[in-house]
Amino acid sequence: MELNPLMIFIAAILTHNIALSYLLGMCPLLAMSRQTNTAIGMGIAVIFVMTITAIVNWLLYHFVLIPSGSEIMSYLVFIIVIASVVQLLEMIIEKFFPRLQSSFGIFLPLITVNCTILAVSLFMVLRTYNFWQTVLFSSGSGVGWALAITIIAAIREKLRMVSDVPQGLRGAGITMVIAGILSLAFMGFSGMVDIQ
Amino acid sequence: MLTFIVINSILLAIALLLVIAEKFLVTYGECSVILNGDKTFNVMGGESVLAYLNQHKLFIPSACGGKATCGFCKLKVLSGGGNILPTEEVYVTKQESKEGYRLACQVKVKKDVNIYIPEYLLGAQEYESVASEIIQLTHDINILKLKILGDKKIKFLPGQYVQFKIPGTDEYRAYSVASSPDNTDYVELIIRLVPGGLCSTYVHKVLETGEKVIFTGPFGDFYLREETDTDIVAIGGGAGMAPIRSILYYLASRGMKRKFYYFFGARTAQDLFFTKELKEVEKEFPNFKYIPAIQDPEPKDNWEGEVGFVTQAAEKFLDKTSKKTAYLCGPPPMIDAAVTVLARKNIQPEDIHYDKF
Known part of the structure; x- marks a missing residue:
């Protein structure tokens, strides 16, 4: 059955959230979720890069790698495409959108090594998505990740203001606990849409 | 074989694309970094202020190699630095940000930049x-x-x-x-x-x-203040011996004219070092007193000196009468405890200098 791209989009945000149900991209999720502003900046950058790299990778995979029978090299190509697309984006943004650069441009280099970006490209191959499915899946995954980091950052910010976290749990420890509880909460969405 | 050619051409195309993009997109031209209003460095833009300072043999504190994780390379950017980046906000307080403080490793030079670095760092x-x-x-x-x-x-x-x-x-x-x-x-x-x-x-x-x-x-701004001739109290532990030892030998070679109490804290007698050396200085200069304190002495050490925290020893030996300047160097809890003790000995907060690590 052909899945409706819109359904994939919603599933990628809620039921199959890449951060909270696949636990991908934990490093920036822990490190960049100290302040809500920073988290939103990082989230937007992830949405942006994830969508663009998935599209480029989809085109390359279907129009170059499959016809030439070199699917086996897809990992290598995907990683290099991600790295160079990020670089290219950074240059373009810096040149033409200096405003944008100061709000999220600095997160771009960090994203190069973010495993969620590669994961989205690999999932799209694994699940044999067509072009529009890929577009909505990747942007949905980005939105899902941004949502997760923003919620975590907001909770952490509030936690710092009002509660006394036990010393041994401060920093990454309590963030993991928050992420765990959030991930349980997101399980409540399961059954809403299913894309597996 | 086809795979090989295809992959290589993809890589080549990507590399070419990036090189071309860089040529057309990344052009800042020649910019100036102006230091304290009088020194001007002409540089090709694109790198951080910290990188240019290092290229011109100016070294400001920086530990992480420009990754914005240590916060040491803080300096004042008077103009041309753009807005403060989220990566810096952890290290630059709101007040400092208003005054123009930035991390030198995060300020990318894209146009003329005016910076201020205090003289003592230069x-x-x-x-x-x-x-x-x-x-x-x-x-x-x-x-x-x-x-x-x-x-x-x-x-x-x-x-x-x-x-x-x-x-x-x-x-x-x-x-x-x-x-x-x-x-x-x-x-x-x-x-x-x-x-x-x-x-x-x-x-x-x-x-x-x-x-x-x-x-x-x-x-660093932790150094011996010579504008006064008050007594000196030094409290330290572990590797915190270093700056105190430098101060001590500096004063000793000038005749040790000020009274100098040195309290050194350690866990066991095995953690003490330079004891012989310091005792010799003590013998030569009656103005110098070295008082080591040990937290848990073992019977085999035959320890006859002070037992307990170094701050307890300071509490015991210091009087409240003469004016003193204090130099503290050690782990933060020790310094916090020492500041409390010194306050009870009527030592003013502005006369207490410390180096936490």
Whole structure:
């Protein structure tokens, strides 16, 4: 059955959230979720890069790698495409959108090594998505990740203001606990849409 | 074979694309970095202020190699730096941000930039040196002597620190100079092995005498204040011996005219070092008193000195009458405790100088 791209989009945000149900991209999720502003900046950058790299990778995979029978090299190509697309984006943004650069441009280099970006490209191959499915899946995954980091950052910010976290749990420890509880909460969405 | 050609052409295309993009998109042209309104460096834009300062042999404190994770390279950007980046907000307070403080490693030069660096930081230079002596002092502390190569001399205030460049990385770690400023051709550093610590592990496990290392300095506002002639109280523990030792020898070579109490805290008698050396200074100069305090002495040590925290010893020995200046160097809890004790001894907060590590 052909899945409706819109359904994939919603599933990628809620039921199959890449951060909270696949636990991908934990490093920036822990490190960049100290302040809500920073988290939103990082989230937007992830949405942006994830969508663009998935599209480029989809085109390359279907129009170059499959016809030439070199699917086996897809990992290598995907990683290099991600790295160079990020670089290219950074240059373009810096040149033409200096405003944008100061709000999220600095997160771009960090994203190069973010495993969620590669994961989205690999999932799209694994699940044999067509072009529009890929577009909505990747942007949905980005939105899902941004949502997760923003919620975590907001909770952490509030936690710092009002509660006394036990010393041994401060920093990454309590963030993991928050992420765990959030991930349980997101399980409540399961059954809403299913894309597996 | 086809795979090979396809992959290579993809890579080549990507590389070409990036090179072309860089040529057309990244052009800042020639910019100036203006320092304190009088010095101007003309540079090709695109890199950070910190990188240009280092290229022009100006060394400000920086430990992480420009990754915005140490927060040491803070300086005032008067104009041309753009807005503060989220990466800096962890290290720059709102108040500082209003005054224009930024992290030098995060300010990318895209147009003319005006910066301000206080005069006392500009004396720092880069020194090439050779590790001429490494002596084990206790089970986890050793002293490293770095002899400066060539005719270069180092000038510093007793108590200041230098930054040791960890070979093979862009990272630096700060260590107080333990030798007297009278010795201008070498510095001694006291280095405690921190489990998992990059630099201390290198010094303890890898570095051998004769190897070349690079350090920059001097830095820091923890140094002997000479505008007064009050008594001196020094409290320290572990590797915090270093700046105090530098101050001590500096004063000793000038006749030790001020009264000097030195309280040194350790866990066991095995953690004490330089005891003999300090006792000799004590014998030569009646004005100097060395008072080590041990937390848990063992019967086999035959310990006859002070038992307990170093602050308890200070509480016991210090009087409230004479005016004193205090120099504290040790772990934060020790310093916090010492500040409380010194306040009870009528030592004013502005007369207490400390170096937390």
